[in-house]
Amino acid sequence: MxxxxxxxxxxxxxxxxxxxxxxxLVAWEWLPGLFGxxxxxxxxxxxxxxxFLHMLANxxxxxxxxxxxxxxxxGFLLGVLLGMIVxxxxxxxxxxxxxxxxxxxxxxxxxxVAFAPLFVIWFGYTVYPKILVAVLIVFFPVMINVLxxxxxxxxxxxxxxxxxxxxxxxxxxxxxxxxxxxxxxAGLRIAATLAVIGVVVGELVxxxxxxxxxxxxxxxxxNTAMVFVAIIMLTLIGIALYGAIVLIENRILHYLPxxxxxxx
Amino acid sequence: MAKIRLEFxxxxxRFPAQQRNGEPITAVQDVSxxxxxxxxxxxxxxxxxxxxxxxxxxxxxxxxxxGQVFVDGELVTRPNEHVAFMLQKDxxxxxxxxRENVELGLEIQGRPAQERHRIAENLLAKCRLQDFVxxxxxQLSGGMRQRAALARTLAVDPAVLLMDExxxxxxxxxxxxxxxxxxxxLAEAGKTALxxxxxxxxxxxxxxxxxxxSQRPGRIIEEIKVDIGNRDNPMERRKSPKVGPYVSALMxxxxxxxxxx
Numbered sequence: 001m002x003x004x005x006x007x008x009x010x011x012x013x014x015x016x017x018x019x020x021x022x023x024x025l026v027a028w029e030w031l032p033g034l035f036g037x038x039x040x041x042x043x044x045x046x047x048x049x050x051x052f053l054h055m056l057a058n059x060x061x062x063x064x065x066x067x068x069x070x071x072x073x074x075g076f077l078l079g080v081l082l083g084m085i086v087x088x089x090x091x092x093x094x095x096x097x098x099x100x101x102x103x104x105x106x107x108x109x110x111x112x113v114a115f116a117p118l119f120v121i122w123f124g125y126t127v128y129p130k131i132l133v134a135v136l137i138v139f140f141p142v143m144i145n146v147l148x149x150x151x152x153x154x155x156x157x158x159x160x161x162x163x164x165x166x167x168x169x170x171x172x173x174x175x176x177x178x179x180x181x182x183x184x185x186a187g188l189r190i191a192a193t194l195a196v197i198g199v200v201v202g203e204l205v206x207x208x209x210x211x212x213x214x215x216x217x218x219x220x221x222x223n224t225a226m227v228f229v230a231i232i233m234l235t236l237i238g239i240a241l242y243g244a245i246v247l248i249e250n251r252i253l254h255y256l257p258x259x260x261x262x263x264x
Numbered sequence: 265m266a267k268i269r270l271e272f273x274x275x276x277x278r279f280p281a282q283q284r285n286g287e288p289i290t291a292v293q294d295v296s297x298x299x300x301x302x303x304x305x306x307x308x309x310x311x312x313x314x315x316x317x318x319x320x321x322x323x324x325x326x327x328x329x330x331g332q333v334f335v336d337g338e339l340v341t342r343p344n345e346h347v348a349f350m351l352q353k354d355x356x357x358x359x360x361x362x363r364e365n366v367e368l369g370l371e372i373q374g375r376p377a378q379e380r381h382r383i384a385e386n387l388l389a390k391c392r393l394q395d396f397v398x399x400x401x402x403q404l405s406g407g408m409r410q411r412a413a414l415a416r417t418l419a420v421d422p423a424v425l426l427m428d429e430x431x432x433x434x435x436x437x438x439x440x441x442x443x444x445x446x447x448x449x450l451a452e453a454g455k456t457a458l459x460x461x462x463x464x465x466x467x468x469x470x471x472x473x474x475x476x477x478s479q480r481p482g483r484i485i486e487e488i489k490v491d492i493g494n495r496d497n498p499m500e501r502r503k504s505p506k507v508g509p510y511v512s513a514l515m516x517x518x519x520x521x522x523x524x525x
Contacts, residue, residue, distance in 0.1 A: 161368070161372065163349050164343070164369040165345055165373065166372045175357070255358060255400045256402075
């Protein structure tokens with residue numbers, strides 16, 4: 001009897017969530033009209049849906065979405081890899097961190113999206129400036145989290161491994177690398193949302209592909225529904241990436257107590 | 265005369281000064297003792313007297329400033345497979361199951377998986393953790409975690425066990441249960457151990473001899489042979505009427521009553 005309770009409460013929450021979605025769509029469809037807000041400010045849900053179908057058929061919406069998604073994914077993976085490597089190296093070498101920390105701090109404070117025009121000058125209207133902005137913006141949260149995790153390892157654990165005659169490489173693979181995983185994944189979640197921002201800014205600045213391009217195109221044409229569609233598609237890309245990370249995280253960090261993992 | 269397992273020969277340890285122009289700090293000075301095969305020896309002393317420093321030098325993690333440390337007749341210069349240590353913290357890795365934690369040392373030493381599993385499961389059964397082999401550390405109580413740490417220490421089959429206040433973070437009753445486990449396990453396996461503690465009763469309950477250290481710079485000021493019997497059964501030993509006089513003698517040596525006055 002007791003075992004059934006959580007399930008029914010979960011079901012109840014899901015039903016509640018669904019009802020809320022319906023209410024939201026209804027409000028979106030009719031509320032702006034009731035308040036006399038014109039459709040070029042907030043187009044109703046049905047109009048955005050029509051625009052979505054129209055864009056699928058006429059504006060190569062899927063193609064632009066795939067381009068943006070590909071840039072997000074590549075930029076994310078490269079940024080994560082780079083952030084992880086630099087995080088581990090700096091975490092293990094206080095000398096390197098001391099020498100590099102002013103530059104890292106400066107680069108961290110600089111708004112990464114401001115580099116987009118520079119990268120467009122360097123690489124033209126190609127996929128590279130977009131990917132590069134994503135790499136830059138993804139790099140920091142991952143690096144900072146890995147660096148902090150390596151620093152936070154109890155030195156006695158490393159001494160324990162060394163007393164078992166562990167080599168430097170063994171200390172890394174058996175202690176430091178797994179110990180950094182929980183903060184690393186926390187960094188990945190932040191990075192996933194940032195990667196989308198990086199790519200969109202790159203696309204806004206220059207180019208004729210991607211959802212960012214559709215955004216500026218819709219803006220120029222006064223097509224508010226198109227802008228809405230582009231925003232929704234971008235959000236979906238972000239959700240897909242975030243969801244994939246949560247899935248992988250749950251597999252890798254399965255050892256953590258349930259309450260420490262339950263965030264999504 | 266039994267084989268000597270651990271020997272400290274005129275060992276001194278100095279740490280560099282904390283401030284500029286300061287004197288280097290001498291943690292321990294001119295410490296010499298030997299531990300024979302199968303012996304359990306405790307070191308007690310006031311806090312900050314360098315007990316843990318002795319242990320770090322014994323395990324080869326810290327170099328000595330003067331003198332030598334020998335394990336099984338070999339000069340200790342770096343960590344080696346003859347020694348294993350255990351601390352107050354269990355230091356279990358949260359991402360490894362209990363069995364995988366016990367196997368850590370064996371894994372580092374490159375032993376094949378099947379052999380590792382056999383050794384670990386065997387030891388976990390001895391430490392009464394056979395039902396928790398595939399659990400994660402956070403699912404265990406403090407006492408159980410420390411028993412798993414003991415199994416991890418024993419898994420590499422060290423010639424000498426170095427233990428630094430391994431039970432001091434546990435509550436009084438759990439502590440007695442673990443002392444019993446340790447006493448029995450050490451006796452059964454015929455293991456040699458150097459046991460650091462600040463608990464006088466614990467030192468007497470577990471050891472063949474107790475070495476008493478002075479304030480810093482730590483020196484060994486007295487060696488007391490514990491002649492009670494039942495070393496494999498600390499619980500029974502604690503009940504012996506002979507324990508009282510030993511505790512009084514140690515209190516005297518450590519000037520505990522003066523500190524309280």
